[in-house]
Amino acid sequence: MKYAVFIDGSYGITVAFLLGIGWLTFARYRRAVRRLRAVETR
Amino acid sequence: MNENVIATGRMSKTGAWLHYFANPGRFLRFVRPALPWAAAISIVVTVVGIIWGYAFAPADWQQGDASRIMYVHVPAAWVSMSGYAMLAGVSFFSIVWRHPLADLAAEEIGPVGAGFTFVCLVSGALWGKPMWGAYWVWDARLTSVLVLFFLYLGHIALIRAFDNPAHGHRAAAILALVGVINLPIIVFSVQWWNTLHQGNTISFTGSSRIYITMLYPLLVSTVGFYLSFLTLVCARMCAAIMERRTRTLLVAAAERAS
Numbered sequence: 001m002k003y004a005v006f007i008d009g010s011y012g013i014t015v016a017f018l019l020g021i022g023w024l025t026f027a028r029y030r031r032a033v034r035r036l037r038a039v040e041t042r
Numbered sequence: 043m044n045e046n047v048i049a050t051g052r053m054s055k056t057g058a059w060l061h062y063f064a065n066p067g068r069f070l071r072f073v074r075p076a077l078p079w080a081a082a083i084s085i086v087v088t089v090v091g092i093i094w095g096y097a098f099a100p101a102d103w104q105q106g107d108a109s110r111i112m113y114v115h116v117p118a119a120w121v122s123m124s125g126y127a128m129l130a131g132v133s134f135f136s137i138v139w140r141h142p143l144a145d146l147a148a149e150e151i152g153p154v155g156a157g158f159t160f161v162c163l164v165s166g167a168l169w170g171k172p173m174w175g176a177y178w179v180w181d182a183r184l185t186s187v188l189v190l191f192f193l194y195l196g197h198i199a200l201i202r203a204f205d206n207p208a209h210g211h212r213a214a215a216i217l218a219l220v221g222v223i224n225l226p227i228i229v230f231s232v233q234w235w236n237t238l239h240q241g242n243t244i245s246f247t248g249s250s251r252i253y254i255t256m257l258y259p260l261l262v263s264t265v266g267f268y269l270s271f272l273t274l275v276c277a278r279m280c281a282a283i284m285e286r287r288t289r290t291l292l293v294a295a296a297e298r299a300s
Contacts, residue, residue, distance in 0.1 A: 003108045003172045010165040013094055013115040017161050018088065018270060021154065025277050027076075032284035039291045 064141040084269035091263030117267035118162040125155030128221040133215035145211040150278035154192035182231035185237035193221040
């Protein structure tokens, strides 16, 4: 594939961003659920 | 609750439904059960769009395989602009009706929108190098999108810059509303000025100058990016509501104990 470095770079940065923000959001959401449950059942 | 509601003791007819849906607890009850489904659909559609664009869409006759960058660059650009429009919308609600949910949405839209704008800028630069011979030119379209990125960063910083969160929300909402002037500049920059960036290929009013085999993966990728954006913002808003509730319960418990 011609221009592979640029194409792979574009897709790489996009996938890395989506995975990164997806994981951070999921981790924050799970932590918020766990903490709220712990406080409510205290 | 809204100050007007407190003053008059009743909700205005036009604002009643807004107040009904803008309640953080009600938002959590409606949105939380839908989140796993929204996340699953977003992931599937985004993955299909990205793989379709990367591996199966035809190469452009002029740009060759470099045109594949379009399948991530264009959706990221659209989402970054729509995200800012949404940010301005919730800022308007925040200033006029003082919905706590609008402040919360503004706080969570900023980082996600800034991320998509960053992806748009980087993928655009990586497309520019083989096509124009330069990663960056101070072209009207590129510069106005860079300004959008700085507006997002300014909003993220300003909304968290005050000890009193209400002051931060108010200042950031004003910034978001002032910055909305940048959106038509981005959209029409390729028409108003002689830019290196190509003109609009997709048109919602006239005929699009893109072949159907390239349009379909672009639309799928776009839908995937929009769904991902909305799911991320909703998940972050739900997390923020639960964090606030946890803090409130902990403070109440501490007050009872003292």
